[in-house]
Amino acid sequence: MTINGDLLIGATVQHGTASEFRAIDPSTGRELLPAFGAANLNDVSRACALAQQAFDTYRDTSLEQRAEFLEQIAQNILDLGPVLIERAMQESGLPQARLEGERGRAVGQLRLFAKVVRDGRWLGTALDSALPERTPPRPDLRLRKIGLGPVVVFGASNFPLAFSVAGGDTASALAGGCPVVVKAHGAHPGTSELVGRAVQAAVASSGLPEGVFSMLHGDGRTVGQALVTHPAIKAVGFTGSRQGGMALVRAAAQRAEPIPVYAEMSSINPMFMLPDALAQGAGKIGSGFVDSLTLGSGQFCTNPGLVIAVEGNALNKFRDAAATALQGKTGTTMLTPGIHAAFNDGVEKLGKAAGVTLLARGQNGTSASAGQAALFMTDAANFLANPALEDEIFGAASLIVSCSDIGQFSQIAEHLDGQLTATMFLTENDRDAALALLPVLERKAGRILINGFPTGVEVSHAMVHGGPFPATSDSRSTSVGAGAIDRFLRPVSYQDLPAYLLPAALQDDNPLGLWRVRDGELAQA
Amino acid sequence: MTINGDLLIGATVQHGTASEFRAIDPSTGRELLPAFGAANLNDVSRACALAQQAFDTYRDTSLEQRAEFLEQIAQNILDLGPVLIERAMQESGLPQARLEGERGRAVGQLRLFAKVVRDGRWLGTALDSALPERTPPRPDLRLRKIGLGPVVVFGASNFPLAFSVAGGDTASALAGGCPVVVKAHGAHPGTSELVGRAVQAAVASSGLPEGVFSMLHGDGRTVGQALVTHPAIKAVGFTGSRQGGMALVRAAAQRAEPIPVYAEMSSINPMFMLPDALAQGAGKIGSGFVDSLTLGSGQFCTNPGLVIAVEGNALNKFRDAAATALQGKTGTTMLTPGIHAAFNDGVEKLGKAAGVTLLARGQNGTSASAGQAALFMTDAANFLANPALEDEIFGAASLIVSCSDIGQFSQIAEHLDGQLTATMFLTENDRDAALALLPVLERKAGRILINGFPTGVEVSHAMVHGGPFPATSDSRSTSVGAGAIDRFLRPVSYQDLPAYLLPAALQDDNPLGLWRVRDGELAQA
Structure with a gap:
């Protein structure tokens, strides 16, 4: 697969026209080919509008469909083969073994979220039975979580595979039913394009609406700010500097509709x-x-x-x-x-x-x-x-x-x-x-x-990669591990819905076999 | 119990000196006795410092101790008897039957959270076993949630019992292990003092540190803002107008350490x-x-x-x-x-x-x-x-x-x-x-x-009283029902802790009998 320096907007591939830049090999300081085109505000709007259009269809996919989609992304990344590792080495200066390991981590992360999706515990389902004889009568109430809406993910410089285009933020947002628009990191745009195409192909082959994934090049102050302040965007995932993270936090807080920003920023451990x-x-x-x-x-x-x-x-x-x-x-x-x-x-x-x-x-x-x-x-x-x-x-x-x-x-x-x-x-x-x-x-x-050193971060159920400010902008969450999906969800309660309107997760006979809190008690029956 | 117009700061009772005000009977427009003294900034600092000091001890209480404390508050409120209802009628203009019903709701809410605390699902416990033979080895990882820290709760005008001093925000924050400082609503200060004393007495009789609860009088622009911007405060619960809520959201976002604000604001349903x-x-x-x-x-x-x-x-x-x-x-x-x-x-x-x-x-x-x-x-x-x-x-x-x-x-x-x-x-x-x-x-x-009307809000497990902005400032949560506790928690992961350092919730033999996610699977064994 060749790298063309393109933006991926829904199913389309096009060269950005706002400005041009090249990746730099940090080991030599020399520029790499090809030239990348940065997105303009119109590109931002198109990507966000497509994400918004895709949201209802995407979040309505079955758990199995969504899990298979995540697994397909993982497979497509593996299928890129050595070209991905070679480009990532050139762009990041990281050695081959580290990047191969990181690819394994990224792929494992996507597969973990496929399992998380299938398990369905993230839905947080609860059912309270109607009590028609009570004064006042209690209605039938059923709760599940749904995705917040389209999410912007900023690729991180230090994990060009595991925390970038198809990294932990993207995997957990997609798992939660949220379309993703990635702002690719300028330090590894070619790596980003390769992975972005792998995701784009998975969207197409899975029959999903094209707006489930887009990826734009451009800098944080222009393209990044435009993405965070676009009305269609409902949450942001970021890993980087305190200054960069706080700029996004402030921008999100000043929107007409403030939105959550999960910025993993600064820690001396x-x-x-x-x-x-x-x-x-x-x-x-x-x-x-x-x-x-x-x-x-x-x-x-x-x-x-x-x-x-x-x-x-x-x-x-x-x-x-x-x-x-x-x-x-x-x-x-x-x-x-x-x-x-x-x-x-x-x-x-x-x-x-x-x-x-x-x-x-x-x-x-x-x-x-x-x-x-x-x-x-x-x-x-x-x-x-x-x-x-x-x-x-x-x-x-x-x-x-x-x-x-x-x-x-x-x-x-x-x-x-x-x-x-x-x-x-x-x-x-x-x-x-x-x-x-x-x-x-x-x-x-x-x-x-x-009695251990903090540099290893396991991707599992009991991991917390988060913490009080300024380690992150939101200590209530983790950006690594199964719990990362919770960042992109909100609860919805359904009162007295007829069976034909109820989502599968909340139907009487529990067709998805979920763990559900039924009248206060957890059960799978 | 007489109403003296006092501030409740930890175990102490004192008259605020910043200014003086009286409650008004809205049915006549006339002032009621006694005079209430508003808090000054020193009072705010003392209440917040006491809350901070109390946090580690309070959050370390057993589930049973904390549940009994919530039940004691409920009992103390009931024990106030008719004086509470009479004062609330005078201050709110609401009729007796409604206020008696609301008292039942407030008491039921405290008891629900006692059950939620005992069940312990809010701890979100997860355990990943060590894999010493793996390359690299996987450490032993265990996760539980803990309280965010001291919480400021603003009493709401429209629920002088169920969403005020010992209402849903206070009950859920205390349930999560967070000390609470209440900013009493100026429309029902006498009702607030009565309920506040009931909570204060429960803190004392439960042997808890005094800083677990304080209650201050004063207006939102001075006392309220001072509370929200105090460094010891880690989260805010509010129910009221969009203007009032957004003022707190902005103040909290501009702190050196931004904190979450759960403001339930505006909805036309x-x-x-x-x-x-x-x-x-x-x-x-x-x-x-x-x-x-x-x-x-x-x-x-x-x-x-x-x-x-x-x-x-x-x-x-x-x-x-x-x-x-x-x-x-x-x-x-x-x-x-x-x-x-x-x-x-x-x-x-x-x-x-x-x-x-x-x-x-x-x-x-x-x-x-x-x-x-x-x-x-x-x-x-x-x-x-x-x-x-x-x-x-x-x-x-x-x-x-x-x-x-x-x-x-x-x-x-x-x-x-x-x-x-x-x-x-x-x-x-x-x-x-x-x-x-x-x-x-x-x-x-x-x-x-x-096929129903939205005015009834059940306090149960499947209720969501929340929603996208501007209904609330944070759609990821509910302020009514069992899920309200999640607002005041953050996850902590423990890696390779010796048994003597592990919290009971995470010990091998599961002494609390919790549902836990063990290597990805939910189990109570």
Whole structure:
């Protein structure tokens, strides 16, 4: 399949005329072919109008039809073969094995949502029987959830397959019955076009209305804002910077009809090293930490950007082990020259901050955009006094905070902004301190880890990839895992409907075999 | 129990010093004793700080403890006896039977949430087993929901018991483990104090931290805004006007940390009269409609403010029956002189609107704030051309829209803003038209009724009292019924926690006997 630089609007393919741009290979800084055409406002309107037109038909598909559609997308992505991986490598600088793994993740995610759709628990069905003899009589009431309407998804730079055109946001919105308009990320437009065509083909072969999926190129300030403020759009999924996310949140809040924005933005993922755990394993934890920190040039939302520990021999040992390990890491290509430059700026700024010491740098790489890892240290008093030390540096940079005693752990935890993850390293001897810290971490983070590193994000039922602001703009949800579908749903109650009007999910004989809350009790019968 | 005009801040009782005001008996326009003292910003800070301090302890209560606390509040409200009903009658102008019924509703609501808490389905527990042999290994992941944090609840004028100090928002927030700070409604401060003391006493006798509940007097622009923008507050529940609700939505969105606002605001609750239904029952439906319209002076969020029907004999008969019935209705006291004045303004404005005809007025009542019912008529073309005709008039006023053919039904439905309810009157002969209209109504309303009137709102599991903007500020939720608890929760995932750190809900042996999703399958074992 060739890449033509086109917009995908419903079933059509056309070249955008608003402006032209090319992808850049971050390892060389050179432009790649072909030229991509950006969408104009008319393209935005057409994509949104088609999505609106498709909504009622699409959300009326059976669970089985919708699940098969998601599986077809997965298959079409696999069928793209090596061309997808090759293009993604060129555009993202990520290595082959990582991208093959990420393709597996994207495909697995689509298949998970196919299962979620078939299970139908997302429908949240409840039935309250009529009580005609009661005063006043109780009507027959039945509830199910339906999709919110057309959803705009912004592709993320750091997961060109798993959180982009057919990534988690798109999969969960489609699973919920919502048509999707993707704003492709400018860093991997060719990868986006290939995946977009795979989705477009699945829409056609599944006999669905063309407006179920569109994909536009263009920048966030023009095309992105136009999409978010289009009246047909009812929700937004975004993964990226705090600045970019908040621009969308503000735009959505100022619409005549405000809509929800699920922006996954900023997190430094604190790791609290409890004393006995550090005393037992400082060296091993230190080198493991650096492996997590430098994985994928540190370009994960869950990258460990903050380590909190009590000063003393164990921390010294951890620090030395981490510094030594870091010095042995050679910088790898970052996603874009811009991300590389922002990383360097962040590292420079942190190095100049009062009370902050540089502990170690990694080796510089040969690539034009190699991210040279950096490890810093400060003390708790200084950290608490300087909120800027809490700013996320996207990439392999981290700050160790030394505390004079463990009492400062809770103080630091309380001081922190919302996080995607919070980690404790502990042994059973740290039990009391862990029990004291846990409630604070629950208030601060979407996921709490023990004796592990936060960079792995499982796609499953019990995953939460979310958390209090500014980790996300809406802590009530997760953007990874089965629960992500709930973001795009709203409940509708049906009172005294005759059988011929009732959706299948709510019919008396439960033809879909759903778990339903019947008069307050959960049952599948 | 005497009413002293006090603020309830945690366990303390004190007279507010910011300003002084008295409740007004709307049936006479006269002030009632005693004087109430409004809160100052220091009072707001103290209440919010206490709520914050109470949060971790309160959310850590067992399901049984929390359920018993809710039941204790219910019992304490009942134990207030006739003094509560008498004061509520004086302050609201509502009749005794209605207020006794509403007390039953408030108490029933607290007891429903006690059951919801005990059932524990709101925890949304999910467990994914570790797969240590997989590459990469899968960690042990367990998810439960926890409360968002302290919640501000605004008492609603039109339900001084069921949607005020210990109403649906308070009950569902407390059920979810969130401390509550109530901004009492200025129209029924004495009723609020009585109920507030009942809650305060339940907090004390249940051995809970005092900050679980506070109640402040003061107006929305000062005390209300200060509460919504206080950093300790994590969510807001509100029922009232669109203007009032949107002021809170905007304030919450502009915080350094934006928080969710659940504002239930504006709905005109369209009723579509399908042709055969109208032909069969025009007279009966017409008089039933007027009973629903004038119930409680029309002061329900679900009051039927719009009727859509095809012109012709059946509509004429409906219109005449409704007009005759309306002329026989004597106006009853509205909630406040201000609401009465706003109703009169709205009726006057609608009467002067181009293309709108007054069909009938009810009788004026003897009370100073009697709401004189009003029924208007226009045609579809005029309705579609004038968005102002869609503005809610809070009170017993409704507009009939005559269509030239049934094809205009979908056009009008598409044109409408979001609604709490949408109704179809139909017979089986109207089946095709109903099937065509239903998907549009699903997109527009939180609850769809057949052959009934929307004013009754059952408190149960399958109820949705919510809907797309501007019916509410957040269509993903309901403010009435078991699902209301979901508004105040967020998911937390626990990765590889040792047993001694795991909350009971997530322990291996399922000590709470919860329904849990275990490796993707729902089970109680």
